Amino acid sequence: MEQGQSAAGRTGLMDKVRQSASSQLGTQKDRATDGIGSVAHAVRQSTQQLRDQQHDTIARYVEQGADQLEQFANRLKNKDIGEMAREAQNFARRRPALFIGSAFALGLCAARFLKSSGTNGTRSMAVGTDWSAAGGQSAETGWA
16 A cells, blocks of 8 residues: 555656656747747848848848748747657657757757856856965965
């Protein structure tokens, strides 16, 4: 009897974890689609400058790119997380090399983005470290 209650407790906990993860992923998806929409809007605004400089052909290509970004953002916004996961699994099964390469490239881009969005490229110091008082050494350990 105790095993039945324990299994039910684990199932309930797993359901809560799944719901929480799904909710967080949904929030991140919404942020991403909003960001893509903002990029598309900024790209579209740049076409006016191109037109002012008589670069109409380039402006048309840039507008087409902005249209593609908006369409992608709208498709992404209209899909739920489960559907996106299934599509990713199917793509990975059909084209494993391309999937792995894409995942690697996205990882590099994400790492680059996170690195560039840091505080002016400087690392934060540990709490309790006073570099100026110790002449460039940690006040706690004496190590540079």
